[in-house]
Amino acid sequence: MPRKTSKDIERDKLARFERIKKAIAALEKQQRQILKQGELAPSGAWVARYQVRQNNKKYWYYKLQVPTPYFPCATSEELSKYKHLGKAGTTDHIDAVMSVFRRSVIDEIQKLIRSLDDCLLDITSGAEQEEEKPQD
Structure with missing residues (x-):
């Protein structure tokens, strides 16, 4: 198998960069669609059930x-x-859920975008391939 030329390597980097950018754009689009659906609960919020006697x-x-x-x-x-x-199934209950x-x-979409941003940095900075330091 022939070795890749520097031109091939750059083409590969550019193609991977573009795929990552498209993935980020798709995630951002999903994020906008979700934000249009309604209010977001505060960070770390959950719906709890409790009993009153x-x-x-x-x-x-x-x-x-x-x-x-x-x-x-x-x-x-x-x-x-x-x-x-209030009770299960009320408008407030379902809206909160x-x-x-x-x-x-x-939150998950934002984590994915941050991860993909790190990938872009790796590609552009050349950090994908690092020299290994010899161990003692």
Whole structure:
């Protein structure tokens, strides 16, 4: 098999660079489409189910929860870690579930874009192939 010429190597680099750029563009397009679908939950948010006992009965409710205070309280100026969503299947409950879903997809897309950006840096900087230092 003949050795690749420097022209072939550059052509290969350019082709790989262009494929990565197209992949990034496709991911960014997906990101824009998801953002158009609705609100994003705060970073790290999840929907939690909780139980209330009253008059010898159990009631199940849902809340949107975050690790640090984020939501405005109805009764004070302070922020809360929780946003009450009500019963399963309410509009608030479903909207919250979908906002958490959108947030997780957007976060994953952003990770992929950062990873592909690193690939572009490797290609353009020549860091794909490094000299190995001899070990003692």
